[in-house]
Amino acid sequence: MKSIIKKEHLFVAFALVVFSGCKKLYNLPDEKDYLSNNVNFSNKILEPIIGRNNLIGGFNGDNSTAPITFEIVNARFGDGRPVSDIFQKVPTYVWTAPYTGLEKSLAEIEAKRKLEEHSLLEIRSSGQFILWASATNQLITPRPSDSTNFSQDTRFFDVKVKNTGGERLIKDFQIRPFRERPYEPSNDFNAYTGLPAPDPKFPLDKKLRDYIRPYLNNVIGANSNKNLVSNNDQKDVVVYIRPFTGGNGHSLRIKALNKDSVEINPAFFNETVWDKMIHGFNMQKTDKYVQYDVAYPIPLVEIPTSYATGGSRAKAELSYSRAAFGGGRTIANFGVDFAIYRAGDWEIVFHFKTDNPKFAGE
Structure with a gap:
């Protein structure tokens, strides 16, 4: 058995030597890679x-x-x-x-x-x-x-x-590049012109326009005592993502406006986890807004993190509780999943256009 194995090894070695010699003798080309005609x-x-x-x-x-x-x-x-x-x-x-x-x-x-x-x-x-x-x-x-x-x-x-x-x-x-859309959602302006987008229900009415719409969960109107909604038919609350002046060049501000366009004190949003919401630093909380120092874009990369669970969008969510019937608490929240691609000073504004949120207990 050992002699057979040795003979086989000698044959393989001999074949390699012969092939190498033939290659040199006959100037055979080196083996080439394969490139398909169907790439x-x-x-x-x-x-x-x-x-x-x-x-x-x-x-x-x-x-x-x-x-x-x-x-x-x-x-x-x-x-x-x-x-x-x-x-x-x-x-x-x-x-x-x-x-x-x-x-x-x-x-x-x-x-x-x-x-x-x-x-x-x-x-x-x-x-x-x-x-x-x-x-x-x-x-x-x-x-x-x-x-x-x-x-x-x-x-x-x-x-x-x-x-x-x-x-x-x-x-x-x-x-065919589209013009810059420095933030998402961007349904509030026309992707081709950069001008405000028309109202999807009344596209020919120049006085009306489209808005970014937040999600709303159990947000009750202070006057109507009904759930506030935001869709194509009824826009009780809309969102603006816009630059503001007076920042440090890398800041993000979050605030809410009532129906008279007056800032709502962030203290009313008593269930909001401000320090876990945005990957920002040096948080400033005033009676008109909450502001962070941030790095742009937001999110910085499209991977899931605690600040961007889906990877491609961050989340601004305001939450609050109020007394309910029977002694319990009712939790309400509203927010928007967003991205901002251009560095600068930006604010996310939730505007209650038709009715203010109800903070008083039942």
Whole structure:
């Protein structure tokens, strides 16, 4: 048995030597990687939103050998003009350490990311496209405000896909960027024009507009003694997400207004867990608002944390209790799941338009 094993080993070794010698003798080429003729992308029309990180598209390599490189080439408008704006290099935030939601200060957050120079539009080693959040309406002209898609307004490009087995050219990608929507929900303004959105029930009435609508649970009107609602038919409470002046450049303020547009003292929202709601620091609580120092965007990354359970949205929720019949307490709350993509001083405002919330007991 031992002699048989040794003979087999000698044969394998001899075959390897012979093959190596033949390869040199006959100048046989090195083995190449495989690149399928059917490599493609799941989507060739890219419609990112300017001002936020957009990961778009999916590459199908059809069992091609990795690694594969990608290159955007021949960028042009539909009328043949060259495209350059989407390839401007600008300072862009990239993470150098994982964000967890457990950071205890702005400094700790900022230590985990840095500014690097990146083209506004890039294609990654995975074959995914990214339009970086550093893009703005001033750097990249958004799609036309009248919602048309004329060829002369559309940016086209091709992608060169390559490995050692060869290369393929996939033609005629289109990118049609929407103008910045610095926050979500953003149904209160038109995605094409940036102007206030019309009321969905009466779209032709110029005096009416749409609003961000909060969720409401057991919120009773002080005068009507009925549940307040917010939908397309009735807007007892609406939400504004808007900039304010006088902040420090990285603050978030939360407040509520009564039907006379006067601030409601946050102390009335006696069940609100203010220090656990927002991943912010140096909380200031006044008789008109609660304010935090924050890092933008909010959420910072789209992963589940205690401040963003779904990953893509944070939550502003105000809660309060009042005496109920029989000696118990009634709990009410209202809020909005939101995101803010542009750094600055922002406030989330809950406006009770038709009736004030009832805080008095039964």
